[in-house]
Amino acid sequence: MRPTLLLLPFLVACGSLGTDPDAAAAREVNVYSHRHYDTDAQLFEAFTAATGIRVNLVMADDDEVLTRMEQEGANSPCDLLITSDAGRLGQARMRGLLQPIKSAELESNIPAFLRDPEGHWFGLTMRARVFVYNKNKVRPEQLDDYKDLTRPEWKGRVLVRSSENLYNQSLLAAMVAHYGSEAALAWAEGITANMARTPKGSDTDQLLAVAEGIGDVAIANSYYVGKLMSGTEPEKAKARETLAVAFPRMGPFGTHVNVSGAGVARSAKHLPEAIALLEFLVSEEAQRLFAEGNKEYPVRPGSLAEVLQRFGTLDPDTLDLAQLGLNNATAVKLFDRAGWR
Ligand SMILES: [Fe+2]
Incomplete structure (x- = not known):
């Protein structure tokens, strides 16, 4: 009951998610996220400005996002799942909702312990x-x-x-x-x-x-x-x-430490766009936004928020x-x- 009630307003607000073949001309990526920070809107805008790929966002609370993907199955419009906690990302993998991705960009910028060994999910911030x-x-x-x-x-x-x-x-x-x-x-x-x-x-x-x-x-x-x-x-x-x-x-x-991270959905219909967004999120520009906007530790070194520096060394x-x-x-x-x- 609760998931439906919470998700519907966001779906309506976001309009319909692109799955029809006509949409292929306009490049886009559908993101399911349970992060609810202003920073993320800024990140998606920067990605669209850099690549021309539109981001359609569905936000939900915690595990509802996984339940929704599960219920939608192969027809799910979700291309990229963004969520916090490696435990939840691990659950998404175990429930068969993610697919493995090979990317030199992701592997060189994210330390091995902060990502799934087979590439089902990648930590974006600590x-x-x-x-x-x-x-x-x-x-x-x-x-x-x-x-x-x-x-x-x-x-x-x-x-x-x-x-x-x-x-x-x-x-x-x-x-x-x-x-x-x-x-x-x-x-x-x-x-x-x-x-x-x-x-x-x-x-x-x-x-x-x-x-x-x-x-x-x-x-x-x-x-x-x-x-x-x-x-x-x-x-x-x-x-x-x-x-x-x-x-x-x-x-x-x-x-x-734990991560906020992302994984490409098994159902992804916009695979290159999902990988492009994932790679963008570990770019220096995106990592700086995460760090400054939400006071998270970047996964790639540098650009630590001033307030975190005051806490001492992690x-x-x-x-x-x-x-x-x-x-x-x-x-x-x-x-x-x-x-x-
Ligand atoms: Fe939190």
Whole structure:
């Protein structure tokens, strides 16, 4: 019920998606996206200006976009799927919705761990899952490792959103990959025991709750922190004064990162155009827009937003992100066993 209601307005707003043979003369590409940032509109305009290829966009929430592709099957007008989280991109691959692409351009510009080994999807930007703490109550040395927050000294002080959230599932999936299920379960239990409240709200809500003193440290994605810290809203001024970022490590590995990424649909009727758009999205111009507009880490070096530079240096865990999709089901079960709502 809900997917239809949410998608229809966008379909109407976007007009009909081009699948008829007459449209071949006017080059176009149909994009299904669950990203909802202003930056993306700018990116598509720049692509059209550079190539003359029109972008038809359908936006949807989270997994609805996958469900829609599944229901449409081979007749789906979707050429390119853009979504966040490698776990979701992995699910799209496992559900047979994507096709493998070979592209020297993509392979040379995107580090191997940030794309599917067979080219079903490609990471376009990185986001790190970081700790955000109250500068007045916490010293950064206390926050070296994700495991640090499971210590008894953090009882009642940790803020994090629900385990239904894919960012948390992917964080735990990475722990399953590195440490195995038992250690990952112990971490989830330790965090659950230390929560300042029953999980609710978004990543940004956790940041604001730290500023309000509901807890002392939050787990959140870096771009939410970047947006908050570079913003100008008066009601968030206290948060900007109070908060600081720490990059926890996962044992000997770096900080957990995830991607926003894209894959060419199995049903693609505009294959060259879909590949052209994908390649454009890792161009220097597009990567700069992602970085500046949405405070994400570019997958190709350079053009880091000023606010992210202030946070310090990100040393990403280079775990093959395909592992996040493969271990997602295990992560969901472990959260359940840990009692993390
Ligand atoms: Fe997000």
